[in-house]
Amino acid sequence: MATQHSRSAARMMMAPAVVLLLGWMLVPLIMTLFFSFKKYLPLRGDTLGGGLEWVGFQNYVRFFSSSSFWPSVQTTLIIVGSVLIITVLLGTLLALLLDQPMWGQGVVRILVIAPFFVMPTVSALVWKNMFMDPVNGILAHLWKFFDAVPIQWLSHESLPSIIMIVSWQWLPFATLILLTAVQSLDSEQLEASEMDGAPKLKRFWHIVLPHLSRAITIVILIQTIFLLSIFAEIFVTTGGAFGTKTLTYLIFQRVLDSQNVGLGSAGGVYAIILANIVAIFLMRIVGKNLDT
Amino acid sequence: MARAVTSQRKAINTIFAWSIGLLIFFPILWTILTSFKTEAQAINDPPIFFFFDWTLENYAVVQERSDYLKFLWNSIIIAGGSTLLGILIGVPAAWSMAFVPSRRTKDILLWMLSTKMLPAVGVLYPIYLLFIEMGLLDSRFGLVIVLMLINLPIIIWMLYTYFKEIPVDILEAARMDGASLRNEIMYVLTPMAIPGIASTMLLNFILAWNEAFWTLNLTAAKAAPLTAFIASYSSPEGLFFAKLSAASTMAIAPILILGWFSQKQLVRGLTFGAVK
Numbered sequence: 277m278a279t280q281h282s283r284s285a286a287r288m289m290m291a292p293a294v295v296l297l298l299g300w301m302l303v304p305l306i307m308t309l310f311f312s313f314k315k316y317l318p319l320r321g322d323t324l325g326g327g328l329e330w331v332g333f334q335n336y337v338r339f340f341s342s343s344s345f346w347p348s349v350q351t352t353l354i355i356v357g358s359v360l361i362i363t364v365l366l367g368t369l370l371a372l373l374l375d376q377p378m379w380g381q382g383v384v385r386i387l388v389i390a391p392f393f394v395m396p397t398v399s400a401l402v403w404k405n406m407f408m409d410p411v412n413g414i415l416a417h418l419w420k421f422f423d424a425v426p427i428q429w430l431s432h433e434s435l436p437s438i439i440m441i442v443s444w445q446w447l448p449f450a451t452l453i454l455l456t457a458v459q460s461l462d463s464e465q466l467e468a469s470e471m472d473g474a475p476k477l478k479r480f481w482h483i484v485l486p487h488l489s490r491a492i493t494i495v496i497l498i499q500t501i502f503l504l505s506i507f508a509e510i511f512v513t514t515g516g517a518f519g520t521k522t523l524t525y526l527i528f529q530r531v532l533d534s535q536n537v538g539l540g541s542a543g544g545v546y547a548i549i550l551a552n553i554v555a556i557f558l559m560r561i562v563g564k565n566l567d568t
Numbered sequence: 569m570a571r572a573v574t575s576q577r578k579a580i581n582t583i584f585a586w587s588i589g590l591l592i593f594f595p596i597l598w599t600i601l602t603s604f605k606t607e608a609q610a611i612n613d614p615p616i617f618f619f620f621d622w623t624l625e626n627y628a629v630v631q632e633r634s635d636y637l638k639f640l641w642n643s644i645i646i647a648g649g650s651t652l653l654g655i656l657i658g659v660p661a662a663w664s665m666a667f668v669p670s671r672r673t674k675d676i677l678l679w680m681l682s683t684k685m686l687p688a689v690g691v692l693y694p695i696y697l698l699f700i701e702m703g704l705l706d707s708r709f710g711l712v713i714v715l716m717l718i719n720l721p722i723i724i725w726m727l728y729t730y731f732k733e734i735p736v737d738i739l740e741a742a743r744m745d746g747a748s749l750r751n752e753i754m755y756v757l758t759p760m761a762i763p764g765i766a767s768t769m770l771l772n773f774i775l776a777w778n779e780a781f782w783t784l785n786l787t788a789a790k791a792a793p794l795t796a797f798i799a800s801y802s803s804p805e806g807l808f809f810a811k812l813s814a815a816s817t818m819a820i821a822p823i824l825i826l827g828w829f830s831q832k833q834l835v836r837g838l839t840f841g842a843v844k
């Protein structure tokens with residue numbers, strides 16, 4: 277068993293990772309908290325060295341009551357919710373389909389998974405120009421082919437467009453994880469129910485879906501964490517215009533564009549709280565898994 | 569018996585799955601095809617699929633005009649550097665947690681995971697400020713550090729799940745035979761751990777390559793990797809579909825190829841071992 281010697285060696289080996297992550301978490305977090313209670317406008321001459329004015333919860337109140345706060349929360353929820361629904365539903369169907377016997381299964385899998393490896397700036401740019409361009413985009417050609425008036429995707433249908441792009445990026449992830457879960461399904465149980473003559477839909481509802489429920493939960497939680505902070509897709513396509521300003525993007529604009537650090541930091545604290553609510557649930561599931 | 573499949577059903581499955589697969593893959597395929605067209609053919613109405621004059625001109629122009637190789641080099645350094653550094657720090661940590669677990673191991677693992685949940689935008693300004701103060705803004709070294717830190721929890725988790733699968737009996741046998749800690753790691757553990765370490769590196773290289781929040785916000789001209797290089801094409805004067813496609817293809821090609829090898833690791837790495 278582990279000796280005293282190996283225990284202290286183990287602690288030494290863990291130390292660098294723990295210290296680094298602790299610093300990475302605490303230092304910026306404390307700074308953000310600190311700034312969020314200060315008036316800090318670097319462009320108007322506020323400097324750290326010169327001392328910042330303490331404003332209490334004023335930044336929190338102002339961020340909360342600004343006219344762009346609720347729309348940005350709403351936009352965030354619409355994007356995250358829609359992408360989750362689309363990717364989980366289509367992902368489940370695709371996973372079930374890919375699990376069926378077919379020719380060239382490996383190749384199809386690769387085709388389906390590929391979008392996940394495309395960097396976000398590329399997928400945003402390709403969709404924006406080559407697909408959603410109202411004159412030369414593929415979708416415009418398609419619409420014209422059916423004698424319809426091409427849609428001004430990113431200006432008139434901006435939210436659905438962003439949702440489409442992000443769903444395309446995350447569908448592979450959902451599919452891949454659900455496929456892994458489907459493949460671990462006990463085939464004996466399925467066969468037994470098939471022998472008993474249970475209809476397909478019933479089999480799906482009573483055996484497959486309960487088996488997938490944990491994987492679906494994990495997909496939802498992990499995607500939520502990532503989707504809450506999507507950035508490049510909006511940065512490249514609309515730059516936050518046309519009602520696509522998410523909470524993340526709003527904070528980014530406050531902090532770096534208009535350099536209102538105090539206000540942006542208060543927003544950052546809101547974002548951290550929001551992410552943590554989701555994170556708690558995810559950690560609980562992952563933690564349970566560690567015990568077994 | 570009941571699972572026997574008629575070839576008719578198999579054919580239907582095949583057609584159905586291939587159609588959907590190609591539909592999902594189409595944006596990538598279209599980008600690659602367009603990159604070999606002339607600008608006029610790229611915006612031709614109706615779109616041309618295969619029968620155009622294939623040309624490599626766009627690739628030459630992109631390289632010449634925007635110095636693609638410089639951004640590629642930055643991407644390689646940043647993604648590669650952060651992965652290597654992360655492995656260097658992560659392997660000992662994961663090793664000790666997997667083989668010398670203590671009461672707190674689970675808490676530490678979960679806490680490490682929780683640092684990954686911190687939204688980047690919440691700490692954007694502090695990091696930005698620290699980067700300015702330390703002269704790291706627009707430097708490859710700074711990005712290597714940041715990307716290493718954001719991926720370190722995933723690295724440690726993946727390695728941990730791999731190391732956990734190594735049978736402890738073998739380690740104990742080695743200890744009985746009087747192997748020192750160093751020899752134990754060198755001759756027993758390393759050979760068994762290499763596949764796991766390689767998979768971890770692969771996935772993290774991909775994640776770092778595609779990272780687009782810090783790379784966009786902390787770089788300008790000097791250290792910008794391919795993510796930023798592509799974002800610069802979003803300005804209106806960059807609206808040349810064929811060149812845009814060539815630039816995009818070059819940015820994603822290396823990762824698409826690597827990614828095909830990493831499907832399984834993707835599941836393990838991104839679900840923190842919760843789905844295997």
